[in-house]
Amino acid sequence: MTEVQEPLVVEETETKPGFVGTNVPRKEDKRLVQGQGVFFDDVKRHGMGYVHFVRSPYAHAKVVHVDVSKALELGGVFGTLTGDEVAILTDPFFELSTPPGAHIKDYALAVGRVRHVGDPVAAVVASSRELARDAAELVEVEYEPLPPLTDAEQALEDETLLHDDAGSNVVWSGVFDWGDWDGAKAEADKIVKIDRLHFDRFSSTPLECSGALVEYNRGTGQWTMYCNHQMPGIGAIWMAPALRTGLDKLRFVTQDIGGAFGNKICLHPQFVALCLLARKLNRPVQWTEWRTDQHTANAHGNERIFRDVEVAVKADGTLLGFSCRAIDDCGAFPRYEPLGCIIWAQVTPGCYRWRNIRVDFTQVCTNKSPVSPNRGYSRMQHLWLTERIIDIVANELGLDPVDVRKRNYVRAEDMPYETPNGCVYDSGDYARCLDIALELIGHEGLEAKRRDAESRGKLLGFGIGSTLDSGTNNFGQSTLLNPELQFSGNNEVATVKLDIFGEIVVTLGTVPQGQGHETTAAQVVADILGCSPDDVHVRAGHDSYWNSHAGFSGTYASQFAVTGLGAVKGATERLAEEIKRVAAGVFGAEPADIELAEGQARLAANPEAAIPFMGIGAIVNANNAILPEDVRDVTLNCRYVYVPPFQLPDKERKFGNLTLTYATQVHAALVEVDPETGVYDIVDYAAVDDCGKRIHPQIVEGQVHGATAQALGAATHEIFAYDEEGNLLTPNFYDYHVPHALDMPPMRNGYIESASPFTPLGAKGMGEGGGAAIHAICAALQDALRPRGNPLVWRSCNPYHQVWQYLQDGKRGVEVVDA
Amino acid sequence: MSTVGSKRITVTVNGEEVDYDVEARRLLVHFLRDDLDLTGTHVGCDTGNCGACSVLYNGQLVKSCMLLAIQADGATIETVESLSAEEELTPLQQAFSDHHALQCGYCTPGMLMSATALLRANDRPTEEQIRKAIQGNICRCTGYVNIVKAIQAASGQGVEG
Numbered sequence: 001m002t003e004v005q006e007p008l009v010v011e012e013t014e015t016k017p018g019f020v021g022t023n024v025p026r027k028e029d030k031r032l033v034q035g036q037g038v039f040f041d042d043v044k045r046h047g048m049g050y051v052h053f054v055r056s057p058y059a060h061a062k063v064v065h066v067d068v069s070k071a072l073e074l075g076g077v078f079g080t081l082t083g084d085e086v087a088i089l090t091d092p093f094f095e096l097s098t099p100p101g102a103h104i105k106d107y108a109l110a111v112g113r114v115r116h117v118g119d120p121v122a123a124v125v126a127s128s129r130e131l132a133r134d135a136a137e138l139v140e141v142e143y144e145p146l147p148p149l150t151d152a153e154q155a156l157e158d159e160t161l162l163h164d165d166a167g168s169n170v171v172w173s174g175v176f177d178w179g180d181w182d183g184a185k186a187e188a189d190k191i192v193k194i195d196r197l198h199f200d201r202f203s204s205t206p207l208e209c210s211g212a213l214v215e216y217n218r219g220t221g222q223w224t225m226y227c228n229h230q231m232p233g234i235g236a237i238w239m240a241p242a243l244r245t246g247l248d249k250l251r252f253v254t255q256d257i258g259g260a261f262g263n264k265i266c267l268h269p270q271f272v273a274l275c276l277l278a279r280k281l282n283r284p285v286q287w288t289e290w291r292t293d294q295h296t297a298n299a300h301g302n303e304r305i306f307r308d309v310e311v312a313v314k315a316d317g318t319l320l321g322f323s324c325r326a327i328d329d330c331g332a333f334p335r336y337e338p339l340g341c342i343i344w345a346q347v348t349p350g351c352y353r354w355r356n357i358r359v360d361f362t363q364v365c366t367n368k369s370p371v372s373p374n375r376g377y378s379r380m381q382h383l384w385l386t387e388r389i390i391d392i393v394a395n396e397l398g399l400d401p402v403d404v405r406k407r408n409y410v411r412a413e414d415m416p417y418e419t420p421n422g423c424v425y426d427s428g429d430y431a432r433c434l435d436i437a438l439e440l441i442g443h444e445g446l447e448a449k450r451r452d453a454e455s456r457g458k459l460l461g462f463g464i465g466s467t468l469d470s471g472t473n474n475f476g477q478s479t480l481l482n483p484e485l486q487f488s489g490n491n492e493v494a495t496v497k498l499d500i501f502g503e504i505v506v507t508l509g510t511v512p513q514g515q516g517h518e519t520t521a522a523q524v525v526a527d528i529l530g531c532s533p534d535d536v537h538v539r540a541g542h543d544s545y546w547n548s549h550a551g552f553s554g555t556y557a558s559q560f561a562v563t564g565l566g567a568v569k570g571a572t573e574r575l576a577e578e579i580k581r582v583a584a585g586v587f588g589a590e591p592a593d594i595e596l597a598e599g600q601a602r603l604a605a606n607p608e609a610a611i612p613f614m615g616i617g618a619i620v621n622a623n624n625a626i627l628p629e630d631v632r633d634v635t636l637n638c639r640y641v642y643v644p645p646f647q648l649p650d651k652e653r654k655f656g657n658l659t660l661t662y663a664t665q666v667h668a669a670l671v672e673v674d675p676e677t678g679v680y681d682i683v684d685y686a687a688v689d690d691c692g693k694r695i696h697p698q699i700v701e702g703q704v705h706g707a708t709a710q711a712l713g714a715a716t717h718e719i720f721a722y723d724e725e726g727n728l729l730t731p732n733f734y735d736y737h738v739p740h741a742l743d744m745p746p747m748r749n750g751y752i753e754s755a756s757p758f759t760p761l762g763a764k765g766m767g768e769g770g771g772a773a774i775h776a777i778c779a780a781l782q783d784a785l786r787p788r789g790n791p792l793v794w795r796s797c798n799p800y801h802q803v804w805q806y807l808q809d810g811k812r813g814v815e816v817v818d819a
Numbered sequence: 820m821s822t823v824g825s826k827r828i829t830v831t832v833n834g835e836e837v838d839y840d841v842e843a844r845r846l847l848v849h850f851l852r853d854d855l856d857l858t859g860t861h862v863g864c865d866t867g868n869c870g871a872c873s874v875l876y877n878g879q880l881v882k883s884c885m886l887l888a889i890q891a892d893g894a895t896i897e898t899v900e901s902l903s904a905e906e907e908l909t910p911l912q913q914a915f916s917d918h919h920a921l922q923c924g925y926c927t928p929g930m931l932m933s934a935t936a937l938l939r940a941n942d943r944p945t946e947e948q949i950r951k952a953i954q955g956n957i958c959r960c961t962g963y964v965n966i967v968k969a970i971q972a973a974s975g976q977g978v979e980g
Binding site for chain 1: 900917
């Protein structure tokens with residue numbers, strides 16, 4: 001039924017000799033296919049207790065009383081923790097927002113009030129998973145229900161407040177106004193008005209749930225967390241002040257992580273509860289989140305509503321600009337928010353050259369699960385808006401969506417391109433990517449396919465999604481939300497050393513979750529040192545005690561190929577220089593006379609005069625009296641912090657370069673809709689990707705496949721739907737349907753490589769670009785439904801019943817007026 | 820107050836006979852992971868949907884979170900750890916690596932057991948048969964594209980292109 005195609009098009013700009021750019025075998029694979037990976041839940045300690053959280057069945061309620069006495073009477077129960085204890089033992093997590101959000105108090109357990117179904121009110125620790133669950137049932141909680149708020153626009157009215165301390169449900173609000181929107185309206189021939197677009201809640205739902213084994217060392221006051229936190233640098237910044245301790249008291253250790261996708265960034269509330277329990281009970285405690293808990297109470301992607309969208313357009317389809325109100329629903333607590341209120345601005349104009357953009361942005365709390373970054377974080381929502389605008393404008397004005405895109409795309413010759421808000425698109429050729437996607441999907445034969453579908457009673461639809469994956473954050477963008485924040489730039493660390501027996505050992509600051517960092521780091525090292533990736537030992541995972549991390553360390557925001565590998569490259573170049581100095585010292589030569597090849601340092605002019613790396617390592621570490629005085633500073637243990645070239649943004653104008661790289665995705669989809677039922681099939685699919693220089697093409701392709709699959713799930717089925725009482729209707733994999741093998745359409749892939757001029761290897765971060773699939777499916781559905789009332793496709797998630805609803809509702813919510 | 824009973828069971832796991840006292844309510848997957856320390860078998864959901872815990876039970880593919888440990892009394896269980904000894908990978912495992920059929924590796928043990936069951940029953944599966952065979956296994960990383968390729972390759976049919 002489905003057909004798998006090899007990439008049809010690969011255009012390379014420059015091929016560097018060596019291992020970078022080739023598909024070397026992944027170092028991670030052997031242990032993982034043998035079941036010998038170590039995930040946090042595999043780690044055991046003598047006498048450890050299993051933690052189960054007691055969670056709220058109400059979306060919104062006062063917590064009148066919590067009684068743990070019956071649980072404590074149960075044999076095998078080690079202890080409990082309640083919100084009252086948390087309020088005494090910890091301080092609220094710091095908030096990133098200005099007021100009102102700044103005044104929100106967020107603790108490890110609910111204090112006085114629950115704000116979403118699944119909000120933890122107590123924790124129980126027992127000798128087995130089963131017993132902990134039994135004991136949790138014995139905890140008696142008296143609630144006094146409050147009115148639930150599940151609608152972001154209703155929350156804006158502030159009739160019911162989630163956080164009394166804040167005095168409003170608004171977390172953050174601000175107006176972004178770039179260019180001259182009023183001038184654009186005056187210049188336009190037409191104004192296209194769209195009443196409402198709704199980006200639905202979903203998340204990437206990593207297959208491994210969150211969790212940790214936490215040990216407390218009473219003698220030193222240090223906690224060790226064997227866990228799957230994907231951003232320990234920021235995690236520690238949240239946790240340490242709350243626990244009233246220092247950063248170095250918190251040791252994060254990871255090895256293998258079963259996917260994260262951003263959903264494992266906001267684990268600090270649960271981890272603080274575990275730290276308190278490990279200290280209180282003086283024993284290791286272990287918590288593995290249940291799937292139902294991950295869906296109800298971990299982290300969703302941001303839900304966002306766009307109202308009163310106006311688009312200024314010339315009669316020929318030239319886009320001048322747009323304005324809208326954006327209402328972002330962050331659920332019960334902001335946590336990583338309100339950063340999503342600025343992250344979208346990394347891609348303000350999407351792929352297009354319009355210069356006049358005005359967005360009135362408000363983020364509110366509701367009685368739903370908190371959100372966290374989710375693959376494509378905040379840009380995905382905004383890019384969905386810009387792509388919807390393109391296709392709605394084309395539809396309303398009778399223009400070809402291919403022509404509108406090509407007329408308005410930022411052009412290859414415009415690169416690097418400064419956007420209206422000061423971001424710099426580093427490189428890319430969107431029109432070329434689109435041409436390849438059209439070729440892959442057979443766009444020329446579209447009308448024949450349409451007629452064929454009609455003959456079978458089906459409606460054929462064709463849609464494009466063109467998006468950008470902005471990577472390597474300038475954390476200075478946080479100051480555009482809150483001028484008091486002291487964050488800017490970015491950093492990542494790597495350490496590369498040559499050990500006494502000649503082992504090359506690489507330590508990363510990143511926290512890989514399947515992206516193959518061990519492999520790609522080894523490729524970079526091998527090319528510089530003149531050895532094989534097999535000779536390079538890359539430590540698996542992350543450990544704070546390796547001292548190979550910095551404030552922004554982690555794996556998130558599409559940046560490893562830039563920051564992580566930039567650090568590896570820097571550290572390896574330092575090590576190479578040291579090796580050359582040692583060899584030069586031994587031979588009485590100059591470092592410039594030495595070349596590194598075949599695992600040796602040798603005289604370039606006389607390769608017979610060579611010292612194997614093992615010899616270099618032995619001399620420096622164990623036989624250094626033979627070295628000349630001037631090379632005795634060599635350590636063969638080189639640490640490098642990669643810092644991207646960022647400036648502080650302009651807070652007044654909300655202007656500046658917010659990310660370093662922009663990878664391109666252009667996707668195209670064909671759908672066939674049954675007009676009687678709304679049931680549809682994705683019958684063909686093409687994804688074209690440009691992430692600059694590809695370090696390991698196979699890994700890039702895997703990221704493209706996976707990101708596309710996640711976005712296809714979000715486009716067709718995956719939705720965190722709530723009822724009016726605030727109950728999550730999709731709390732497990734029965735009701736929340738992620739793509740299975742039989743759900744995937746045929747996938748055709750193409751690639752071009754537009755090297756980034758700004759990065760150490762010409763590579764760009766990538767992996768979050770699948771959002772294009774959501775747009776492509778929306779556009780294809782709109783195209784298919786045009787002959788049946790031409791309805792507006794206004795939601796991002798379109799299960800069959802939603803398509804049926806469009807067919808019933810007909811056209812509404814969009815109009816064109818003469819300017 | 821616990822009224823949970825326990826039972827002594829004898830199970831052959833990866834060729835070794837094991838005698839063990841288990842609580843009657845212990846899930847087979849927790850018995851394998853927590854009691855026998857065979858942590859290759861994973862847990863990804865509470866509801867039997869994800870397939871990360873797939874093992875072979877008397878040669879038949881099962882989700883080990885959907886069985887109690889006591890139901891395995893007298894049975895033969897094969898987990899991912901049984902597929903290969905320390906060094907050599909099986910053709911199926913090697914194909915998963917060659918074709919980049921795994922990223923985070925969390926679903927992989929279950930995928931391998933589903934593929935093993937398929938290939939034992941059918942050494943020339945079509946693509947659709949492969950997709951049906953792994954439809955009970957969720958992967959959130961790969962979109963299944965390369966998993967299907969790897970199973971095709973391991974079946975001795977090779978992969979086109």
